[in-house]
Amino acid sequence: MPLTIDRIHSNECIIGIIGMGYVGFPLALTFVEAGFPVIGFDIDQKKVEAISKGESYFKHIPESRSREVFSKKLLSATSSYEEISKCDAVIICVPTPLDHHLEPDLQYIIQTAEAIAPYLAPNTLVSLESTTWPGTTEEVLLPLLEAKSQRRIGKDLYLCFSPEREDPGNKKYGTKTIPKLVGGVDEESLSLAVALYSKAVLHVVPVSTTRVAELAKLFENIFRSVNIALVNELKLICDPMNIDVFEVIRAAGTKPFGFMPFWPGPGLGGHCIPIDPFYLTWKAKEYGISTRFIELAGEINRSMPKYVVSKVQDCLNYYSKSLKGSRILILGLSYKSDIDDMRESPSLELIHLLEKKGAICDYHDPLVPEIGLSREYNDLAGRISQPLSSNYDCFLLATAHSSFSKDEIMSYAVPIVDTRNFLPKQRLVFTA
Incomplete structure (x- = not known):
């Protein structure tokens, strides 16, 4: 069934989140708390097992919250990408480290795109949350998804970039209360992404392009880096x-x-x-x-x-x-x-x-x-x-x-x- 704004509003869609780390795990909990069924994907079997038992593996996320989410029977976890075929929206939360030359290493984004593309159902929304250079979503992720899935973005796939803004241990702001930037590759992608994130996050901020969203996240942290260097x-x-x-x-x-x-x-x-x-x-x-x-x-x-x-x-x-x-x-x-x-x-x-x-x-x-x-x-x-x-x-x-x-x-x-x-x-x- 195609992903539509009406289906999002009625909580009828299944969300897949790839990477159950410091970004993906709290995001999964937040979407379940908003009433959505979520499938978490991770290559770390210990995390998969912990989620399947309703356990938290991060000290700043209380065990009580994990167990309460687990009791709703909406959260599952797996290491098999075949489950992607069940998802109406797929959110990618994988690391983007630097190599030894201080240059971007996108291997995890690329490997993830290649792994999930064959299983993407028609009209799936894909959202990238991993911090990266401006242009990655359209120049790297888009052609990979189209080539490997045999689908076309804007026709039977949707694509956006929405940077993670997690601050582990912050008692004032969490996933739900931190404003969410969203940029889409086209108007339909943007409208679906805004509708989806708005169900779980209190304030969603749409921007004109994925590049604006990508650069905004970099600028936020560059601002901090420069000022910390100054002090x-x-x-x-x-x-x-x-x-x-x-x-x-x-x-x-x-x-x-x-x-x-x-x-x-x-x-x-x-x-x-x-x-x-x-x-x-x-x-x-x-x-x-x-x-x-x-x-x-x-x-x-x-x-x-x-x-x-x-x-x-x-x-x-x-x-x-x-x-x-x-x-x-x-x-x-x-x-x-x-x-x-x-x-x-x-x-x-x-x-x-x-x-x-x-x-x-x-x-x-x-x-x-x-x-x-x-x-x-x-x-x-x-x-x-x-x-x-x-x-x-x-x-x-x-x-x-x-x-x-x-x-x-x-x-x-x-x-x-x-x-x-x-x-x-x-x-x-x-x-x-």
């Missing part, structure tokens, strides 16, 4: 001047207009800010444009872990210890506080850099009991979170979880390098 550079300036950069930012933040505070840290983490800007710098080269501002921000942010390592060395030197052979406990492995997301976490890079210099590194993170597999740091997989103890030469606080007890951390009388302005300024605390 990171400010931190480097404040250090030799013996000025507290956090006090400076708080002071500037008293201005009620024209200023937005950003905070320095040990480096960038998460899938978005460290990666997304380079999707635009790569595409800009096609037009002969050099994005020096964006690339400089990336260089500054990528250099921060090395700066932090130098501060660890300074801390140990103060106590007449060498970095080589010293035992370092990194506090916080996830890329930001109160979540278990390790994607692009600077803590992982800090372990690598410190161990290259001969340090012996452990980590302590109640939200990450064990390091799993990752694209860049598979050699760290299997390491276990260690308890706080006085058997270390230095604590390196990289992520400020709210569950961390300041008094307990200080009680071990171990020198601490604090990258998050988390601890009170005392004799043992070195800022970085």
Whole structure:
């Protein structure tokens, strides 16, 4: 039966979501809560099994929510793409990493398109949510789907781009309340996509083209990357001047207009800010444009872990210890506080850099009991979170979880390098 706006309004369509990660899983829960049957697709059998039992595998998504959704009997999961044939709408939420040359790697989008295309039923709506360079939907995804499905976009298939805006752990905004951008390759695709997302998301914002939606997502994260680089550079300036950069930012933040505070840290983490800007710098080269501002921000942010390592060395030197052979406990492995997301976490890079210099590194993170597999740091997989103890030469606080007890951390009388302005300024605390 063709997908129509009337069928969407009456919740008669089945939604397939490919990729049950930090984007796809909460999106699936949100659509089920709106009354739609959803089939989740993932190559990770552990996620498929967890969904089939009504379990949450993310700490920031309560088990109670997963079980309540499971009780509606509208959510199923599979690793077989044959189930795509049952879907009226297919939403693609797969990773878009960078390769070792900081260039876009679209292999997961391409592999997904090739895998699902033979099973797409007539008049299916396909929506891409993966962050990518402007033009991907029309230049890469569209021809792939048409070639592999033997169908035509605008005739018996519909296509749109609607960038994910997930912020794991954000207690104020979630999938339902974050405004949703949507751009279609034609008017029918746009109208169907707006109707579909409007059933689950409170505010849907249509834009004129898929390219506008693609670039808007990149710009959002480039804005953050550039401003974080600015405060990171400010931190480097404040250090030799013996000025507290956090006090400076708080002071500037008293201005009620024209200023937005950003905070320095040990480096960038998460899938978005460290990666997304380079999707635009790569595409800009096609037009002969050099994005020096964006690339400089990336260089500054990528250099921060090395700066932090130098501060660890300074801390140990103060106590007449060498970095080589010293035992370092990194506090916080996830890329930001109160979540278990390790994607692009600077803590992982800090372990690598410190161990290259001969340090012996452990980590302590109640939200990450064990390091799993990752694209860049598979050699760290299997390491276990260690308890706080006085058997270390230095604590390196990289992520400020709210569950961390300041008094307990200080009680071990171990020198601490604090990258998050988390601890009170005392004799043992070195800022970085």
